[in-house]
Amino acid sequence: MPPSDPGGGDAPAPHLSALYQEVILDHYRRPRNRGTLEHPDVAVAKKNPLCGDEIHLHLAFDGDRVREVRFTGQGCAISQASASMMTQALAGKTAAEIGAVARRFSEMVAGDPAAARDAALGELRALAGVAKIPVRHPCALLAWNALAEALSTRG
Amino acid sequence: MSALIDRDEFPLLARAPELVYLDSAATTQKPRAVLDALRAYYEHDNANPHRGAYALSARATERYRAARERIARFFGLADADCAIFTRGTTEALNLVAASWGRANVGAGDEIVVSGAEHHANFVPWQQLALERGARFRICELAPDGRIDLDQLRAMLGPRTKVVAFHHVSNVLGTINPVREIAELAHGVGALAVCDGAQGAPHLPVAFDQLGVDFYALSGHKMLGPMGIGVLLGRREVLERMPPYMMGGDMIEFVHDDRSTWNVLPHKLEAGTPNVGDAVGLAAAAELLDAIGMDRVRAHEQALVRTAYERLSAIEGVHVYGPAPDARSGVVSFTVGDVHPHDLATILDARQVCIRAGHHCAQPLMRRLGVAATARASFYVYNDESDIDALVAGVRTAKELFGHATV
Numbered sequence: 001m002p003p004s005d006p007g008g009g010d011a012p013a014p015h016l017s018a019l020y021q022e023v024i025l026d027h028y029r030r031p032r033n034r035g036t037l038e039h040p041d042v043a044v045a046k047k048n049p050l051c052g053d054e055i056h057l058h059l060a061f062d063g064d065r066v067r068e069v070r071f072t073g074q075g076c077a078i079s080q081a082s083a084s085m086m087t088q089a090l091a092g093k094t095a096a097e098i099g100a101v102a103r104r105f106s107e108m109v110a111g112d113p114a115a116a117r118d119a120a121l122g123e124l125r126a127l128a129g130v131a132k133i134p135v136r137h138p139c140a141l142l143a144w145n146a147l148a149e150a151l152s153t154r155g
Numbered sequence: 156m157s158a159l160i161d162r163d164e165f166p167l168l169a170r171a172p173e174l175v176y177l178d179s180a181a182t183t184q185k186p187r188a189v190l191d192a193l194r195a196y197y198e199h200d201n202a203n204p205h206r207g208a209y210a211l212s213a214r215a216t217e218r219y220r221a222a223r224e225r226i227a228r229f230f231g232l233a234d235a236d237c238a239i240f241t242r243g244t245t246e247a248l249n250l251v252a253a254s255w256g257r258a259n260v261g262a263g264d265e266i267v268v269s270g271a272e273h274h275a276n277f278v279p280w281q282q283l284a285l286e287r288g289a290r291f292r293i294c295e296l297a298p299d300g301r302i303d304l305d306q307l308r309a310m311l312g313p314r315t316k317v318v319a320f321h322h323v324s325n326v327l328g329t330i331n332p333v334r335e336i337a338e339l340a341h342g343v344g345a346l347a348v349c350d351g352a353q354g355a356p357h358l359p360v361a362f363d364q365l366g367v368d369f370y371a372l373s374g375h376k377m378l379g380p381m382g383i384g385v386l387l388g389r390r391e392v393l394e395r396m397p398p399y400m401m402g403g404d405m406i407e408f409v410h411d412d413r414s415t416w417n418v419l420p421h422k423l424e425a426g427t428p429n430v431g432d433a434v435g436l437a438a439a440a441e442l443l444d445a446i447g448m449d450r451v452r453a454h455e456q457a458l459v460r461t462a463y464e465r466l467s468a469i470e471g472v473h474v475y476g477p478a479p480d481a482r483s484g485v486v487s488f489t490v491g492d493v494h495p496h497d498l499a500t501i502l503d504a505r506q507v508c509i510r511a512g513h514h515c516a517q518p519l520m521r522r523l524g525v526a527a528t529a530r531a532s533f534y535v536y537n538d539e540s541d542i543d544a545l546v547a548g549v550r551t552a553k554e555l556f557g558h559a560t561v
Contacts, residue, residue, distance in 0.1 A: 012555045013504040020555045051496055052513045052526055074526050076494035
């Protein structure tokens with residue numbers, strides 16, 4: 001049971017203030033790398049049929065490295081901010097490097113405190129608060145599932 | 156306004172005094188009377204009905220029969236054997252689409268639904284049309300959110316076989332004129348099928364006066380247990396329908412090369428029936444009858460009016476659907492650019508339970524031009540303090556989002 005706010009005032013629960021912080025809302029309202037690529041090497045779409053959130057991901061590679069990435073989609077602040085921050089984290093990385101970041105991110109969402117402190121995740125650490133809200137894990141992971149599919153499609 | 160049935164009568168609510176439950180359109184909480192009836196059935200009368208040649212099985216059979224009669228009476232259906240037990244509204248509607256539909260809808264025929272149907276009253280008909288080569292037509296909504304009767308009238312013709320529509324919208328709470336729509340359908344010789352999932356729990360329903368051929372409903376949305384629903388039907392139509400599922404109970408004779416069918420209601424209830432939940436639903440009907448569905452309706456209207464006014468007064472809140480007096484106990488809304496799922500999480504932290512998403516009505520969401528809404532829905536155990544908690548939670552969400560964008 002999440003902590004309640006018995007006073008009925010307007011102060012949100014601390015774990016929510018930690019989650020809905022400025023950086024998340026900024027990515028939600030001003031998503032980075034939003035759009036499509038004219039000639040993507042891989043294009044995948046992922047949808048959460050339960051809530052309707054969706055992410056379309058376009059990736060272009062230079063050899064093994066991500067050259068460009070764009071996304072479109074719609075959904076909650078968590079799913080869209082996660083997608084936006086993810087695209088920033090991908091640029092210039094190899095598939096293996098991306099896999100490592102993705103694993104670390106999943107660990108953070110699952111509640112691993114070491115992952116939540118790992119500098120390798122950069123801004124993505126702002127999403128650490130979602131660990132405490134299991135029903136929202138699929139939101140945080142939607143873009144990453146799309147990414148995993150994109151990478152496996154490419155082989 | 157205080158609750159119509161005290162929270163103490165609902166063990167889950169009594170155990171969690173801080174919980175603000177505003178998702179009764181999804182499922183209602185269960186009163187002690189229903190839980191006691193379930194327990195009493197299993198503790199005193201449980202056996203497989205219609206089979207055993209012993210007194211206990213006869214008692215289970217009698218409990219099942221009496222439950223059907225009680226529920227039929229609650230819904231104003233004189234011929235109780237025309238109340239078919241199903242798992243819920245979804246199965247009831249699928250039963251009609253599969254049994255009546257496959258027997259009566261062919262290539263070139265037309266099936267009409269509205270743009271505000273729940274997926275359970277949309278997809279079975281869409282798929283039937285695809286399977287039979289029939290034309291699937293969607294009647295749009297009037298500005299007040301109800302089915303546009305002028306367009307419906309123009310759409311109906313000699314090829315129309317089915318008009319399937321909702322009594323009450325699970326998203327907007329709009330109440331459709333069931334009798335009028337049934338008359339239009341019958342005017343062209345079409346079947347009138349009404350999805351009553353959101354009607355049966357909230358409005359007085361007198362099936363024999365409604366004019367529809369079928370009315371489908373779920374027990375768990377009207378204080379009953381999960382896993383039991385009812386298809387109310389007209390005998391004349393039910394008699395001509397082939398079985399929906401094959402198995403025990405629904406046969407008369409099984410020869411090596413063919414079989415014949417049992418009488419109603421058994422023909423359409425294959426397998427061991429869900430006696431326990433039928434008994435539980437009968438207890439729910441008993442309770443609602445004792446209160447009176449007119450009072451249930453009046454209570455919800457008072458809550459909806461207050462919720463509608465107080466939410467509408469918050470800057471950035473948009474309430475969907477008609478004015479409070481024209482709707483059932485449902486309020487769908489959005490709060491600026493706060494996504495409904497984020498809103499639900501923020502409310503959940505204050506123990507306020509609402510639904511967020513597309514509400515299993517994607518065609519309607521497309522027509523409303525939104526991907527998701529938040530939905531608060533009310534029932535007999537809600538009171539004004541629940542609306543206070545909802546409004547306070549919405550204000551918190553606005554603060555949390557800094558409210559830069561309305």
